[in-house]
Amino acid sequence: MRAKTLLMAATAVGFGIAALAGTASAQDLPPLEMKDRYKVGFPQMESNNPWRIAESKSFVDTADSCGWDLIATDAAGSAAKQVADVDSMIAQGIDVLFLPPREEKPLIPAVMRAKAAGVPTFLVDRSVDPNVAKAGEHYVAFLGSDFIDQGRRVAEWTLENFDGETGTIVELEGTTGSSPANDRRKGFDDVMAEHDNMTIVASQTGDFARDLGRQVMETLLQAHPDVNVVYAHNDEMAIGAIQALELAGRKPGEDVLVVSIDGTRDALQAIIDGKMGVTVESSPFFGPLACETMKRYAKGETIEPWVKVSDRIFTKENAADHIDEAY
Ligand code: GYE
Numbered sequence: 001m002r003a004k005t006l007l008m009a010a011t012a013v014g015f016g017i018a019a020l021a022g023t024a025s026a027q028d029l030p031p032l033e034m035k036d037r038y039k040v041g042f043p044q045m046e047s048n049n050p051w052r053i054a055e056s057k058s059f060v061d062t063a064d065s066c067g068w069d070l071i072a073t074d075a076a077g078s079a080a081k082q083v084a085d086v087d088s089m090i091a092q093g094i095d096v097l098f099l100p101p102r103e104e105k106p107l108i109p110a111v112m113r114a115k116a117a118g119v120p121t122f123l124v125d126r127s128v129d130p131n132v133a134k135a136g137e138h139y140v141a142f143l144g145s146d147f148i149d150q151g152r153r154v155a156e157w158t159l160e161n162f163d164g165e166t167g168t169i170v171e172l173e174g175t176t177g178s179s180p181a182n183d184r185r186k187g188f189d190d191v192m193a194e195h196d197n198m199t200i201v202a203s204q205t206g207d208f209a210r211d212l213g214r215q216v217m218e219t220l221l222q223a224h225p226d227v228n229v230v231y232a233h234n235d236e237m238a239i240g241a242i243q244a245l246e247l248a249g250r251k252p253g254e255d256v257l258v259v260s261i262d263g264t265r266d267a268l269q270a271i272i273d274g275k276m277g278v279t280v281e282s283s284p285f286f287g288p289l290a291c292e293t294m295k296r297y298a299k300g301e302t303i304e305p306w307v308k309v310s311d312r313i314f315t316k317e318n319a320a321d322h323i324d325e326a327y
Contacts, residue, residue: 029140030118032298038096040068041089041119045102046077048209049236050264054327055125055284059098062287066294077207079106086110090117097121098290099139103177104129111139122293124286127179135305140297143289143307147180150280150311151187154259157278157313158229159195162257167198167229170220172206172213172241174233180282181205184233184261201227206237213240221248232260235267235279242275252276263314265326271319281311284327 032038042059046052056072063070071089075082079102086099090113097114099121101107111133114121121139128139135141158167169192174181185203192198202220206213213232221227221244230245230252232238238260242252252258253275260267263281270276289307297303314322 029136030115030120031300032096032120032294034298035067037067037069038294039092039094040070041086041092041094041097041099042070042072043082043085043089043097043099044072044074045079045082045100047074048077049234050266050327051234051236051262051282051284055100055286058285058287059290060287062291066287066291068291075102077102079103083107083110086114090114090119094119096294098124098286100125101128101179102126103175104179104182105132105177108133115139120297122290124290125284136303141293141303141305141307143286143293143309145282145309145311147183147282148187150261150282151184151189152191153187153280153311153313154184154231154261154278155188155191157280157315158231158257158259159191159198161277162198162229164228165197167192167195168224168226169198169200169229169231170217170224170227170241171200171203172216172230172232172237173203174205174208174237176205176207178208180261181208181233188231198229200231206232206240208234208236210236210240213237214244215240217241217244218247221245221250228256230256230258232258234282235260235262235264238276238279239266239270242270263312263322263326265323268314268319268323268326271314271316272323274316277315279314281314283309283311 044056073085082102097119108128123142125144127142201224204216206216230241238258245252250256258276259278261280261282263279267279
């Protein structure tokens, strides 16, 4: 009972401040005070790949200069644990939440509870189902890339650079139910659907993980030995696929074109080594953007629903120039 009363009081005060500052502006989002230090929640979903580690490090590295007392957790690949981590951060009285939702649907209750508790929430790097939870209403904004466009750009690069007559494509999907897996598939598949000579013969999840990518590729190679294009939704699975292909005696870069997304150090090295064709960037360095967006919000600015990150493209033309800044 007591906790509930407190929560309701906090929300009511929140609305009051927003109205006073004139920031209610159609949004009944919880406001954020301007102050020197903020208690900030960053519930990471997992730490099993270089992308996640680079993202977490970017938040840690930004904390001091942005005045964050950072509470960071690691849900070890479990959406349920990530929800529990958000609940615990709310209970600890965070001022602001930067949430990378592992999957589109299971994190929605956590977003709703953060709002009800008066905690402004920014989704970072992944989003939630837009039919249920909306930027500007349930959370402040989504900070991240255009995943449909990333998939489309990989497809277009593949069409320009594939030199066979007919493409037999295996697609390694990211985490089932995650926004980048849904959208990277859509972007790529829609372009390929317009080309009769390019067929996606199998599409299976490798959970954005190198080892699972390798295992899935091993299995799919048995069913589809004629594969000549592998599209992985991230670099870790692409590297796993390269390992599986090589184990099976194939020559990635010669008889199979491997294409993916992220821009990790290992992927740039694979491009330099001629084993991979392209990776469209998806940057993990969200700390500075999170800081800047949070400060704009605290000043009372209305934040655009989607703070879009623009992505470069890495191929053999420029991979060597960027490998030193890669992660
Ligand atoms: O591509 C992948 C990571 O959500 C954009 O998640 C991110 C993706 C990234 O695990 O490597």
